[in-house]
Amino acid sequence: MSKRDRLSGNEAVATAIRQIDPDVIAAFPITPSTEIPQYISSFKAEGLIGTEFVTVESEHSAMSACIGASAAGARAMTATSSAGMALMYELLYVAASDRLPIVMAAVNRALSGPININADHSDSMGARDSGWIQIYSENAQEAYDNMLMAHRIAEHPDVMLPVMICQDGFITSHAVENVVIEDDSFVKGFVGEYRPEKYLLNPDEPLGVGPYSVSIFYMEIKRQQFEAMSKARAVIAQVSADFTAQTGREYGMLEKYRMDGAELAILIMSSAAGTGKDAVDILRAKGVKAGLVKLRVFRPFPAEDVAEALGGLKALGIMDRSDGFSACGGPLGAEVRAALYGKADGIRTINYIYGLGGRDMRTEDFEHIFGELAAMRDGGEAPDCRYQGVRE
Amino acid sequence: MIEIRWHGRGGQGAKTAALLLADAAFATGLYVQGFPEYGPERMGAPITAYNRLDSKPIRVHSNIYSPDIVVIVDESLIGPVDVTAGLKSTGSVIVNTDRPPAAVREMFAGCTGAVYAIDANEISTRALGRALPNTPLLAAVARLSGIMPEDEFIRNMRDSFMHKFSSKPEVIEGNMNAIKEAWKGAVLL
Structure with a gap:
């Protein structure tokens, strides 16, 4: 049974993350996404999630920790905004080219300057060529729903790419609105277990992740990213159709x-x-x-x-x-x-x-x-x- | 749709009041929005918060420019801020003030809407021991907006306070006394 609730966009996304209960979250606070790691920290303290919550000293480290965790075989997530995302830019490209299905709650905020804390899309647009899937949300309901669909898209064997779920800073992240929240058991079933095909902590199949790639290999890696991003279209359509069939809430491209x-x-x-x-x-x-x-x-x-x-x-x-x-x-x-x-x-x-x-x-x-x-x-x-x- | 605009100063609880009103209205089955307008975050700086309440889903995501109700948490904002800007001609202003009626009428001389005065600082000082005007004003808004009857509002607010103040239950009774007293405390001038 789904539940009628009233939540801010950040609360809705944090609720989705609690229900997904990922293996690892590494995050550094930045307005207006700060509430998300705050809620996660409370969930952790209250024993509501089994997640390893890594409190890092910068967003560069947050994304680095997500990359390490995801390469090891864990389901990894983060949240950020604006300059925090900009500090991740280098690592966003690493996550995508290493084909790590990390999910980010992005709360869109303007980049400096002049310094400003409010919404625009300059942060995620700066990452548009990083190889991440980007999905944008109109309201708290969509931010919640998109978060529930993100892992299924990212972790699909045809895709294996990181996903950012974007919503507008303050306008939806800090506005309390009506939201339908699904049952914890529904979410667990819909999102499913993450079973990576290849991962670092598998002793039966030793593996290197992120090595130097000389010119005779680099372009093939990029061609495969292109292939994965192309195939993501069908996967997004398929996951969205399944979500619509199960919740009645319609989503497409x-x-x-x-x-x-x-x-x-x-x-x-x-x-x-x-x-x-x-x-x-x-x-x-x-x-x-x-x-x-x-x-x-x-x-x-x-x-x-x-x-x-x-x-x-x-x-x-x-x-x-x-x-x-x-x-x-x-x-x-x-x-x-x-x-x-x-x-x-x-x-x-x-x-x-x-x-x-x-x-x-x-x-x-x-x-x-x-x-x-x-x-x-x-x-x-x-x-x-x-x-x-x-x-x- | 009912649109409400709150004017206060950072630290006075205008944002909290808007979120509590959204809570109370949500409990009646309405669609709600409650959101603050963020600028530099400092104690004492003018801040604005907003509510939309409707029987159907709310899609608009802009600030409110033609409010049905304006709530003035701090009367020192009258003048420096154009608090009644865009107020509907059928709208209402609720002002937290201890001034005599004639002086309040003077402050809103050009305003076409109805003006209600309530001494929310005094009510909260008696009920809570200090001036926290937001909860008494919330009761006044709830009555004037007509979104729910008194007993339902009081019941919903108790639930909201128990949720919001779960870590400091000692303030719940004081807040409940403040809203009960304030329900009819706003006087039409």
Whole structure:
């Protein structure tokens, strides 16, 4: 029996971690993810988990400890944000190339500078090429549900890649909302036991992990990572479908909201998607053919699903909560446009940079954006990239 | 949907009050949000906290700009902060103050909503021995928002306090006395 509850996003994720009861957690506190290791520490003290909780002196060490534990054959997890994730960057690449299915609770926060503790996606976007699977959550429920699915995806023999489950710092991590929590026994059954095929603590099969790789081997390792990431698409779809069948809560690579007959739409990730859906309802009531696509999985990038979901639109706003400073838009803008090229041509697009450092995104902001998209559909000139909600 | 905005200073418990209100409303079967707006974390700095309460799932994840109820935990914020900004014309302000009614009316001269005054510091000082205005204000908000009857609110709050103060049960009775007294303590000016 599932239970109706009210929890913050951090509490929901910590609850999932308690239910999963991983072998090892290594973490270092950083706002706004600090509460997660705090809860884990309480669970450990109260004997609710059997996890080995490693209190390290930095995030670099946290990820190093996770790598060691995972290579040894343990199910390893961590949590971090912002500069903490940045301090892990070197090790994120090691975890992915060593094919270690570590799961991270990422609570998105802006990177300095100026120093700021609030939400944007610059931290995980900085890790977008590290080889980690990235899944983004709209609310506390999705952060919880995605966490329950993470190990099944990471540990699948076709995948064996680390996964980060992202949610927006403070906006969902510190907001108490209604959440449905599954039974401990359901979670244990759904997540299952981790039985690695190869691991360091297996005396019958001596193994080296993470050795130096010369030029005649390095590229084959990368080719295998590409293969694993490609296969992750089908595994994510399969695990999500199984989760939906067992809980009734629907998950895919992306979510289409009121896209039937839509001429104008926005594509967006995480918490602002909910605000965008309210704006779409307001506009639909006024007769505007508005829709929304929420991208859940950013790595692997579901290019075909994106092209299919957006095909037939007249104008699209691509919403980036970080700026890659390419001077022609953010990371989502670049990838979505690439996905459309040759598959769904003729859609006019504006790439919006919004919500940096926790700048609030209101329904009125979305209504303004849909107004600009309508003007562009009707032949108006529009820039490729624009900042929304900024004083200039 | 009922939207509530709390204005307080760091350390006065505005965030805790918003989370407790979310708790109490959740217990009645409502969909809830309770969240603070984080800036620099310092004692005494102006802080804002928010509640949304609805009979259907809440998707919006922005701050609240057109509240139905504004709660002012610290009256020294009136002026430095535009506390009634965006208040619905049918909305209400609840202010923690010990000033006479005429002086309070003066402070909200341009406000179109209903103004309620309550001396939450005095109530909590009597019940708890010190000024912790958030729980008396919580009772006033619960009554004015109409989310639940008095007996149900008191029952829910006892559960919430027992959960929240499990490590210091000695403060539970004081808090219960404070909310019971405050339920009808807000006076319409």
